[in-house]
Each structure stands twice: as structure tokens, then as C-alpha cells.
Amino acid sequence: MTHAARAAAEPLPSIAEPVVSTVREHTAAPIRPRAEVPWVSLRFIAQLRMTYLLCEGEDGIYLLDQHAAAERVTFTRLLREYEARSVPSQALLFPQVVDVTAAELELVEERQKEIAEVGLDVRARGATSLSIHAVPRLLSRASPERLLRDLLTEVSRSGGRGFSDAVDLALATMACHGSIRAGDGLSANEAKALLVALDDADFAGHCPHGRPVVTFLSYAELERKVGRR
Ligand SMILES: [Zn+2]
Structure with missing residues (x-):
């Protein structure tokens, strides 16, 4: 059997299979996947599809939705300014x-x-x-x-x-x-500034719209998936 034929014979993973854990923005739950991991400790690697920020942490891979993250930061700052009139x-x-x-x-x-x-x-x-x-x-x-x-x-x-x-x-x-949108190009410095700002914005939240800010894939999960464990 050729490699390609063997690959074709293997069942594809179900789409519903939970690959990653997600955390929602603007909900009572804190948005960082690991409370003890500051956003600023993540290493920014690349922007994907002008929409996602790929980052590496000690414990795994973090994929941020740049708009959801920026909106969270903007909302927090704006609300603080407004509350201080x-x-x-x-x-x-x-x-x-x-x-x-x-x-x-x-x-x-x-x-x-x-x-x-x-x-x-x-x-x-x-x-x-x-x-x-x-x-x-x-x-x-x-x-x-x-x-x-x-x-x-x-x-x-x-x-x-x-x-x-x-x-x-x-x-x-x-x-x-008023926030960075999907499709906006971000420099490495802008991406890093967003991570720094998230640490300041990351409190148990306030408000309505709810989309995940970050998706996390631990190295343990990744290693299991590729058969290293
Ligand atoms: Zn939005």
C-alpha cells in the first residue's frame, strides 16, 4: 500500500473532536487560558491570514483573534475613562x-x-x-x-x-x-503591544458581545495528537 493510499484509508478526525479549549471574551470568566501565564510572557511568532496572532508559551500554542483581543483592550480603557468622566x-x-x-x-x-x-x-x-x-x-x-x-x-x-x-x-x-479588525496588518511591535495591553485589560469582565479571544493548544495535547505520547 502506498503512503497516500494508507493515509486515505485512515478515518479523518471528526470535526466535532475538541482540539482546543476556548475562553470567551466579555464574560464573567477571565479571558486568559492559564491565570498564571501573563500575556506578556507569550512570544509572538506570526500573524496568520491577517486575522490571528500565533504565539508560543511555555506550555503550548496560543492563537489570538486580533480583533476580539483589541476590542477587549479598547473597551476596558474606554470604560475606565468614561467612569472617571x-x-x-x-x-x-x-x-x-x-x-x-x-x-x-x-x-x-x-x-x-x-x-x-x-x-x-x-x-x-x-x-x-x-x-x-x-x-x-x-x-x-x-x-x-x-x-x-x-x-x-x-x-x-x-x-x-x-x-x-x-x-x-x-x-x-x-x-x-474602533478596534483593529480582521484584515488589518500588524507589525511584530503592534502585536507585542497588544499582548502587554491584554494583561491590563484582563479582568473578570463586564459586558455583552462574546467571542473567544484566544484558542490554546497545549504541547501535551499536540504530542498526543502526533503520537509522541
Ligand atoms: Zn467586535
């Missing part, structure tokens, strides 16, 4: 004009102070439009209109619960839109 803003070189409904305009005028506390500088420009003059500095890579819509959506959805309840959800969505 000191969200630094970045002024826009050219204010962005946005068409809105009368209800949205009313909401913006009613909530001027609270919107400013989130780091957005928004001004009415007539019956159906407003202009955005500054955005939270942490989110300067996002579209200003996107950020405003994230906030307005959560605030109007919250209905009677009011602004403060909606803000956590809004900040999470804004952090999503």
Missing part, C-alpha cells in the same frame, strides 16, 4: 455632517451633556442634520457617524432605563468599531 477627545479636521430624524435630533439635544461625557462633540445643524466635531481618541480609527449611531441606537433602545444603562452597551459596540 475623562474621555479624551480627538477633534476632527473636517466635521462630519450626518442626516438624522427629528427624534434623533431631539435625543441629541436632550442628552448633549451625556454625549459629551462619552467623548463625542455633536452639534445640531438644522431640523434634520447635525455635525460631529470630535470623537473619543481611543476610537479615532472608526467612522464618526458609526460611533454616533452606535450611541443613539443603544440610548433609544434603552427607552425608560435611561442613558447610563445604555452607555455600557454603547461603549462595547463603539469599542468594536
Whole structure:
């Protein structure tokens, strides 16, 4: 039997077979796979498919989702700034004009102070439009209109619960839109900076969106799989 024929005769591993353990972001569970392993101790090896960061640790291989990890970091920082009521803003070189409904305009005028506390500088420009003059500095890579819509959506959805309840959800969505995305190229230094930042962001979490930040394959598991054990 040729090698290829023998390989073909062997059953393929089932897709459902648990190869790795995953940890979820934005849940009560800590996001690091091993509490005693600081993110910064991992050695960054490569970016894969412009989406994943391959890292090596003492105990195995760590594959981070770069967007989920960056979003976690951005959200933590933004929430801290917001809770201290000191969200630094970045002024826009050219204010962005946005068409809105009368209800949205009313909401913006009613909530001027609270919107400013989130780091957005928004001004009415007539019956159906407003202009955005500054955005939270942490989110300067996002579209200003996107950020405003994230906030307005959560605030109007919250209905009677009011602004403060909606803000956590809004900040999470804004952090999503203001973070490194899949498809963004990352230098080795940027990847290392993200690992350092994760140590600071890695607390028992707060909030909504839940995607795994990291996938872990231990060397013990790897060795079992390749028949070394
Ligand atoms: Zn996201």
C-alpha cells in the first residue's frame, strides 16, 4: 500500500473532536487560558491570514483573534475613562455632517451633556442634520457617524432605563468599531503591544458581545495528537 493510499484509508478526525479549549471574551470568566501565564510572557511568532496572532508559551500554542483581543483592550480603557468622566477627545479636521430624524435630533439635544461625557462633540445643524466635531481618541480609527449611531441606537433602545444603562452597551459596540479588525496588518511591535495591553485589560469582565479571544493548544495535547505520547 502506498503512503497516500494508507493515509486515505485512515478515518479523518471528526470535526466535532475538541482540539482546543476556548475562553470567551466579555464574560464573567477571565479571558486568559492559564491565570498564571501573563500575556506578556507569550512570544509572538506570526500573524496568520491577517486575522490571528500565533504565539508560543511555555506550555503550548496560543492563537489570538486580533480583533476580539483589541476590542477587549479598547473597551476596558474606554470604560475606565468614561467612569472617571475623562474621555479624551480627538477633534476632527473636517466635521462630519450626518442626516438624522427629528427624534434623533431631539435625543441629541436632550442628552448633549451625556454625549459629551462619552467623548463625542455633536452639534445640531438644522431640523434634520447635525455635525460631529470630535470623537473619543481611543476610537479615532472608526467612522464618526458609526460611533454616533452606535450611541443613539443603544440610548433609544434603552427607552425608560435611561442613558447610563445604555452607555455600557454603547461603549462595547463603539469599542468594536474602533478596534483593529480582521484584515488589518500588524507589525511584530503592534502585536507585542497588544499582548502587554491584554494583561491590563484582563479582568473578570463586564459586558455583552462574546467571542473567544484566544484558542490554546497545549504541547501535551499536540504530542498526543502526533503520537509522541
Ligand atoms: Zn467586535
